[in-house]
Amino acid sequence: xxxxxxxxxxxxxxxxxxxxxxxxxxxxxxxxxxxxxxxxxxxxxxxxxxxxxxxxxxxxxxxxxxxxxxxxxxxxxxxxxxxxxxxxxxxxxxxxxxxxxxxxxxxxxxxxxxxxxxxxxxxxxxxxxxxxxxxxxxxxxxxxxxxxxxxxxxxxxxxxxxxxxxxxxxxxxxxxxxxxxxxxxxxxxxxxxxxxxxxxxxxxxxxxxxxxxxxxxxxxxxxxxxxxxxxxxxxxxxxxxxxxxxxxxxxxxxxxxxxxxxxxxxxxxxxxxxxxx
Amino acid sequence: xxxxxxxxxxxxxxxxxxxxxxxxxxxxxxxxxxxxxxxxxxxxxxxxxxxxxxxxxxxxxxxxxxxxxxxxxxxxxxxxxxxxxxxxxxxxxxxxxxxxxxxxxxxxxxxxxxxxxxxxxxxxxxxxxxxxxxxxxxxxxxxxxxxxxxxxxxxxxxxxxxxxxxxxxxxxxxxxxxxxxxxxxxxxxxxxxxxxxxxxxxxxxxxxxxxxxxxxxxxxxxxxxxxxxxxxxxxxxxxxxxxxxxxxxxxxxxxxxxxxxxxxxxxxxxxxxxxxxxxxxxxxxxxxxxxxxxxxxxxxxx
Numbered sequence: 001x002x003x004x005x006x007x008x009x010x011x012x013x014x015x016x017x018x019x020x021x022x023x024x025x026x027x028x029x030x031x032x033x034x035x036x037x038x039x040x041x042x043x044x045x046x047x048x049x050x051x052x053x054x055x056x057x058x059x060x061x062x063x064x065x066x067x068x069x070x071x072x073x074x075x076x077x078x079x080x081x082x083x084x085x086x087x088x089x090x091x092x093x094x095x096x097x098x099x100x101x102x103x104x105x106x107x108x109x110x111x112x113x114x115x116x117x118x119x120x121x122x123x124x125x126x127x128x129x130x131x132x133x134x135x136x137x138x139x140x141x142x143x144x145x146x147x148x149x150x151x152x153x154x155x156x157x158x159x160x161x162x163x164x165x166x167x168x169x170x171x172x173x174x175x176x177x178x179x180x181x182x183x184x185x186x187x188x189x190x191x192x193x194x195x196x197x198x199x200x201x202x203x204x205x206x207x208x209x210x211x212x213x214x215x216x217x218x219x220x221x222x223x224x225x226x227x228x229x230x231x232x233x234x235x236x237x238x239x240x241x242x243x244x245x246x247x248x249x250x251x252x253x254x255x256x257x258x259x260x261x262x263x264x265x266x267x268x269x270x271x272x273x274x275x276x277x
Numbered sequence: 278x279x280x281x282x283x284x285x286x287x288x289x290x291x292x293x294x295x296x297x298x299x300x301x302x303x304x305x306x307x308x309x310x311x312x313x314x315x316x317x318x319x320x321x322x323x324x325x326x327x328x329x330x331x332x333x334x335x336x337x338x339x340x341x342x343x344x345x346x347x348x349x350x351x352x353x354x355x356x357x358x359x360x361x362x363x364x365x366x367x368x369x370x371x372x373x374x375x376x377x378x379x380x381x382x383x384x385x386x387x388x389x390x391x392x393x394x395x396x397x398x399x400x401x402x403x404x405x406x407x408x409x410x411x412x413x414x415x416x417x418x419x420x421x422x423x424x425x426x427x428x429x430x431x432x433x434x435x436x437x438x439x440x441x442x443x444x445x446x447x448x449x450x451x452x453x454x455x456x457x458x459x460x461x462x463x464x465x466x467x468x469x470x471x472x473x474x475x476x477x478x479x480x481x482x483x484x485x486x487x488x489x490x491x492x493x494x495x496x497x498x499x500x501x502x503x504x505x506x507x508x509x510x511x512x513x514x515x516x517x518x519x520x521x522x523x524x525x526x527x528x529x530x531x532x533x534x535x536x537x538x539x540x541x542x543x544x545x546x547x548x549x550x551x552x553x554x555x556x557x558x559x560x561x562x563x564x565x566x567x568x569x570x571x572x573x574x575x576x577x578x579x
Contacts, residue, residue: 006374007346111503129341130372245344 004242012238014131018204019230021143021188026209027222031161038189038205040095042198044075044102045190050109072186080178085168126195129248139191146184157181200249207256211263233259303438306349307356308363310554311417312388314563316356319427319449320434323441329366332555333529341369349373353437356430359389362414386433388426392416395483419484420460420567424453459564463571470578474522478531481552485570494522497535517543524577528552548577
């Protein structure tokens with residue numbers, strides 16, 4: 001048992017780190033109706049790392065990480081520039097194009113590489129089970145810094161997310177703040193996906209936020225619900241993975257799904273009860 | 278059977294102690310199934326072997342369950358393929374926190390030591406497709422390499438289980454003599470095919486073809502994981518027709534649609550070959566794998 005515990009403590013702490021930043025960012029992402037933005041930014045970051053690899057840098061090197069971040073910033077720039085006040089086109093359509101083109105671009109680049117697609121898979125399929133204590137510390141520090149930036153800029157960031165019209169009327173530099181949002185988001189997603197894989201990162205981003213919007217109105221209560229759900233699901237998912245011997249990431253994702261269904265049923269009963277009384 | 282929570286707790290608490298109690302057997306984790314099979318062949322009931330990959334898997338899609346990490350953590354010996362055939366095992370090895378099986382320690386075996394690795398022809402650069410920078414990692418498919426690989430494994434087994442040294446040596450000799458008998462028989466069966474060309478899906482079977490006097494006529498997916506370009510497929514189909522290549526041999530995980538397309542257009546016959554122990558149900562040991570490969574090739578050319 002001590003063996004199993006010592007294997008799983010680092011993944012568990014990493015899940016808490018992921019919960020901390022993603023449940024918060026998820027609230028932005030759901031309010032902005034851009035839920036697939038993480039997958040698009042992860043894919044364009046993978047494209048950046050792929051070009052670094054073709055130039056001759058190793059996939060684990062700093063250069064590769066910088067290329068990935070640079071590409072994610074380009075993606076952030078595209079997303080912030082394509083935003084218009086009238087919103088004639090949904091941002092989701094742009095996100096879809098960014099995803100498809102960067103995924104196809106990576107295939108074209110990799111057709112020139114000796115090992116082919118294996119390397120791209122390495123970019124997008126992190127495994128939460130192999131996380132080490134040092135990773136938790138490194139990523140935790142990075143996310144704390146990004147969290148601090150968001151805390152300092154909370155007023156404009158939330159204004160643009162929840163009420164862009166008001167932001168335009170106040171004369172705020174909407175595109176600039178938008179770029180800051182997507183750039184910091186890109187940093188988080190690039191690191192998270194390398195660690196935990198696309199599926200797990202998507203779940204940590206969307207499910208807590210969805211539950212929060214279902215149950216709460218104010219930002220504080222949304223955050224509390226999101227973080228509470230994230231922590232509960234992390235614990236349950238890791239315990240289930242350990243006792244039933246299932247792949248850890250997939251187990252957590254499925255527990256997220258079950259938790260969401262359970263919350264939804266409780267919510268329906270709770271909303272009906274006043275009318276039936 | 279219903280799971281009682283108390284049973285689970287009891288097993289979790291007592292599990293490690295009972296495992297320590299039966300220190301007789303050597304606990305081995307191999308990266309690939311061929312190495313698992315060869316370790317079992319020389320270790321018999323003295324070893325307990327698990328494989329990180331399954332035989333049917335493309336070795337680049339490995340989904341790790343906690344039990345496999347736990348087995349790595351408790352293993353006395355880790356046997357790996359090396360030559361770039363199992364780089365995904367590295368993070369698992371780090372994650373398992375078991376210093377005994379880390380590179381440089383007694384519990385670490387690189388099975389490729391001393392094997393003559395097929396090197397890619399021409400200079401290695403990133404513009405060429407299907408080139409493993411370290412050479413071709415599929416060396417266990419040449420039965421002649423089994424002697425070197427099992428020597429590496431037995432050396433490792435002796436380091437961690439010196440009390441069984443004589444038995445390991447004896448079992449290895451017995452296994453090799455059975456393998457030699459097999460090789461003589463297989464060579465006789467496949468002799469009529471000498472010089473015949475085979476198209477494969479990836480360059481997986483180079484060692485096998487070379488050992489039994491066959492030649493590689495081309496590959497379908499020249500860059501693993503990247504769909505072949507139309508020009509490459511057209512060239513390949515022309516080559517198959519011109520050189521009258523009769524057989525396309527594909528790994529269990531290869532894309533069925535592309536194989537059928539090439540077979541239909543070129544008139545060659547497509548067969549599936551297991552690329553590792555466990556790749557098909559019958560290939561459940563190293564000898565059974567070789568038997569299966571040779572007889573499948575002989576049947577295909579009939």
